[in-house]
Amino acid sequence: xxxxxxxxxxxxxxxxxxxxxxxxxxxxxxxxxxxxxxxxxxxxxxxxxxxxxxxxxxxxxxxxxxxxxxxxxxxxxxxxxxxxxxxxxxxxxxxxxxxxxxxxxxxxxxxxxxxxxxxxxxxxxxxxxxxxxxxxxxxxxxxxxxxxxxxxxxxxxxxxxxxxxxxxxxxxxxxxxxxxxxxxxxxxxxxxxxxxxxxxxxxxxxxxxxxxxxxxxxxxxxxxxxxxxxxxxxxxxxxxxxxxxxxxxxxxxxxxxxxxxxxxxxxxxxxxxxxxxxxxxxxxxxxxxxx
Amino acid sequence: xxxxxxxxxxxxxxxxxxxxxxxxxxxxxxxxxxxxxxxxxxxxxxxxxxxxxxxxxxxxxxxxxxxxxxxxxxxxxxxxxxxxxxxxxxxxxxxxxxxxxxxxxxxxxxxxxxxxxxxxxxxxxxxxxxxxxxxxxxxxxxxxxxxxxxxxxxxxxxxxxxxxxxxxxxxxxxxxxxxxxxxxxxxxxxxxxxxxxxxxxxxxxxxxxxxxxxxxxxxxxxxxxxxxxxxxxxxxxxxxxxxxxxxxxxxxxxxxxxxxxxxxxxxxxxxxxxxxxxxxxxxxxxxxxxx
Amino acid sequence: xxxxxxxxxxxxxxxxxxxxxxxxxxxxxxxxxxxxxxxxxxxxxxxxxxxxxxxxxxxxxxxxxxxxxxxxxxxxxxxxxxxxxxxxxxxxxxxxxxxxxxxxxxxxxxxxxxxxxxxxxxxxxxxxxxxxxxxxxxxxxxxxxxxxxxxxxxxxxxxxxxxxxxxxxxxxxxxxxxxxxxxxxxxxxxxxxxxxxxxxxxxxxxxxxxxxxxxxxxxxxxxxxxxxxxxxxxxxxxxxxxxxxxxxxxxxxxxxxxxxxxxxxxxxxxxxxxxxxxxxxxxxxxxxxxxxxxxxxxxxxxxxxxxxxxxxxxxxxxxxxxxxxxxxxxxxxxx
Numbered sequence: 001x002x003x004x005x006x007x008x009x010x011x012x013x014x015x016x017x018x019x020x021x022x023x024x025x026x027x028x029x030x031x032x033x034x035x036x037x038x039x040x041x042x043x044x045x046x047x048x049x050x051x052x053x054x055x056x057x058x059x060x061x062x063x064x065x066x067x068x069x070x071x072x073x074x075x076x077x078x079x080x081x082x083x084x085x086x087x088x089x090x091x092x093x094x095x096x097x098x099x100x101x102x103x104x105x106x107x108x109x110x111x112x113x114x115x116x117x118x119x120x121x122x123x124x125x126x127x128x129x130x131x132x133x134x135x136x137x138x139x140x141x142x143x144x145x146x147x148x149x150x151x152x153x154x155x156x157x158x159x160x161x162x163x164x165x166x167x168x169x170x171x172x173x174x175x176x177x178x179x180x181x182x183x184x185x186x187x188x189x190x191x192x193x194x195x196x197x198x199x200x201x202x203x204x205x206x207x208x209x210x211x212x213x214x215x216x217x218x219x220x221x222x223x224x225x226x227x228x229x230x231x232x233x234x235x236x237x238x239x240x241x242x243x244x245x246x247x248x249x250x251x252x253x254x255x256x257x258x259x260x261x262x263x264x265x266x267x268x269x270x271x272x273x274x275x276x277x278x279x280x281x282x283x284x285x286x287x288x289x290x291x
Numbered sequence: 292x293x294x295x296x297x298x299x300x301x302x303x304x305x306x307x308x309x310x311x312x313x314x315x316x317x318x319x320x321x322x323x324x325x326x327x328x329x330x331x332x333x334x335x336x337x338x339x340x341x342x343x344x345x346x347x348x349x350x351x352x353x354x355x356x357x358x359x360x361x362x363x364x365x366x367x368x369x370x371x372x373x374x375x376x377x378x379x380x381x382x383x384x385x386x387x388x389x390x391x392x393x394x395x396x397x398x399x400x401x402x403x404x405x406x407x408x409x410x411x412x413x414x415x416x417x418x419x420x421x422x423x424x425x426x427x428x429x430x431x432x433x434x435x436x437x438x439x440x441x442x443x444x445x446x447x448x449x450x451x452x453x454x455x456x457x458x459x460x461x462x463x464x465x466x467x468x469x470x471x472x473x474x475x476x477x478x479x480x481x482x483x484x485x486x487x488x489x490x491x492x493x494x495x496x497x498x499x500x501x502x503x504x505x506x507x508x509x510x511x512x513x514x515x516x517x518x519x520x521x522x523x524x525x526x527x528x529x530x531x532x533x534x535x536x537x538x539x540x541x542x543x544x545x546x547x548x549x550x551x552x553x554x555x556x557x558x559x560x561x562x563x564x565x566x567x568x569x570x571x572x573x574x575x576x577x578x579x580x581x582x
Numbered sequence: 583x584x585x586x587x588x589x590x591x592x593x594x595x596x597x598x599x600x601x602x603x604x605x606x607x608x609x610x611x612x613x614x615x616x617x618x619x620x621x622x623x624x625x626x627x628x629x630x631x632x633x634x635x636x637x638x639x640x641x642x643x644x645x646x647x648x649x650x651x652x653x654x655x656x657x658x659x660x661x662x663x664x665x666x667x668x669x670x671x672x673x674x675x676x677x678x679x680x681x682x683x684x685x686x687x688x689x690x691x692x693x694x695x696x697x698x699x700x701x702x703x704x705x706x707x708x709x710x711x712x713x714x715x716x717x718x719x720x721x722x723x724x725x726x727x728x729x730x731x732x733x734x735x736x737x738x739x740x741x742x743x744x745x746x747x748x749x750x751x752x753x754x755x756x757x758x759x760x761x762x763x764x765x766x767x768x769x770x771x772x773x774x775x776x777x778x779x780x781x782x783x784x785x786x787x788x789x790x791x792x793x794x795x796x797x798x799x800x801x802x803x804x805x806x807x808x809x810x811x812x813x814x815x816x817x818x819x820x821x822x823x824x825x826x827x828x829x830x831x832x833x834x835x836x837x838x839x840x841x842x843x844x845x846x847x848x849x850x851x852x853x854x855x856x857x858x859x860x861x862x863x864x865x866x867x868x869x870x871x872x873x874x875x876x877x878x879x880x881x882x883x884x885x886x887x888x889x890x891x892x893x894x895x896x897x898x899x900x901x902x903x904x905x906x907x908x909x910x911x912x913x914x915x916x917x
Binding site for chain 1 (some may be wrong): 327
Binding site for chain 3 (some may be wrong): 299411
């Protein structure tokens, strides 16, 4: 059924966001609240490349990765001098600045009017295949989501990943051992951002229309809620968290809340979930690490 | 163009007084509990809505409505401490965990307000369109704003006197400096912190009511207000109660002059850029007090 | 035989007030229809005015509820629903779109006055009144306002009308005093207030408080102000004219006035029902293609927005903008 395929596509896209944020928050222990900005950069890169410059989707994904990578590098450098709570607030600030740019730099992004008419991915080279049907798109995005999951698993299980977790546990200790922790944190931040950008590119091509509203601070909070629910420093947990929080509103649709208050009820559920989790199970459903 | 400056100054002073009310409460709470309480924003909204309910739904007079609003705000602040933050502190939860919990609380409470009062913007003032205006050195200020300004100043002075001359004030300072030592010396930290939440939240409630009279209230008002308050606090030096006030005015001046020189829609981006600049170049705040 | 029609609206979020208002108008429209061959069930979903949620609700409405037609509100959702409606071949009318791209394709329709019509009329009215210097206060993050301003800038080209200042701000701004200070001393004959409640009333009040006495005007926004008496004596341009009977009926039924888009919603649902009634036999549900053709061929529909409504070849409703003035606290058409 189209509806289920649609939900599966959303889950694939958001799981990329969750898995990538987990790398920073769950494994490295840094509370970043600006992920929606990278999601948005990928989306806008794809949207602008495809609609104005007629660039192939897959190439636009690379453009998005590049642009986001550069921005993340700058952000990472700025944020690297902060610790803990201040890091979170500063990253909020960056999210808001990027959102402001999406909204106000109208010559580039058309501001609130958004960018319509983004096409679905197309493979040239004589194959001439367009991922028009949702089922085909699902297969494509699921493959990419899986690749990102694999990359993430590879990273965390490598020696690089072990350093990250050591940073999370006690940064000063491993600095004593000569590890330049700034470099590690910056690298994972940029990698994570680039993954989020890929999710953004797929989002743009799937919905075929984007506007700034999707990339606000609230979205960053939502992604954070996903990984806290699923369990920090656990990629499977990130996936489960995504499934749960994407399906929750859909299930509530059938519960028969009066439609006028349904969205507010969902907000209440998310909010209370966060509070409850922080109070009683800060490591989430599957996680091992407490914030 | 030089006739605009007095007005900009007046605008900045008014905005600054409201931000400083938020910053004062936030700083008090941060000083003693050492975590960024993001629910502080919704407490301000509760103050505004409490007053609104009394005034427009139960037809009470202005004074009773304002008092009720302040009490409502103080009550919810106290309740959040008792039910959520205190148990978490007992559990040795880190500042980050409590920050996320406060975020959840903020999200949930905001949705509850939206359900009860609807998302519609409402105003507290009754004599709409016919407020008295005064002219000060070429800048225009309304009667309501004069009242707000005077109230803010009185609260600041009152708080200052309390901090310096009362036992409670000294206890608060002791806990801010070092909670463990304060406990050893015999201060009942839980009781003092409870009072801090009551006072801090009451002040936030005043901010919410002030905005309600000046322009109006809506359920989402808390986030924007809170973020500005946080910026003010960071500019002024975290934990430094008067620094927060200075930071609030600094922020409002930069915002208003920034709007003048750049453009209205970039206001938020300007505010956060200022925040980042401070965090990068002067993390101790304007007064650069080492924590 | 029951026919289901899906309606996705922003029932929560920033534009909830408009979404709820339109929901009521649609419900009223269904109550006003009597004696039909089919039973009609309207399924409402909340899209929070967000594109991706719009796609979710519409997918659910089509796959799960098996609706025969769709209504949506606003260009963000309209634009994202457009390809879904097209690929799944379900007729879709968006009744509050400022971006005419929403009508692209066979299955997509827009029931809203295109911004260029508002802009054209506004400019000609300015010329008629010999007003040359225009100041604008514009809400920046609203697609409707952005579309109108774009259209306005197009129409002004080649005339001697001059946009002296365009002060932009985001929704949520409550303090316009600095922006007002900036234009106070400029040579401006009239201010165009492109904002909706509450920014509209606030900017107006603050302008007057600060001693700016120049007349104000708007495109589309005065009529749905929460305090229309503020704009007594001001002229403005509005998209199609909701008929008095509609406004009176809405007010008497809901003790609240209809807002932006309500009349469009009322008409749109009735257009769909009418279209289905025309091609259906009462026993089996007409195919989506037949329904879509029937909607396209709507002729001489008399609705809340006037008589003889129909769609042009692009699927956009043919309707005009009007010039009105607030007299005695109520809108009165003067042209």
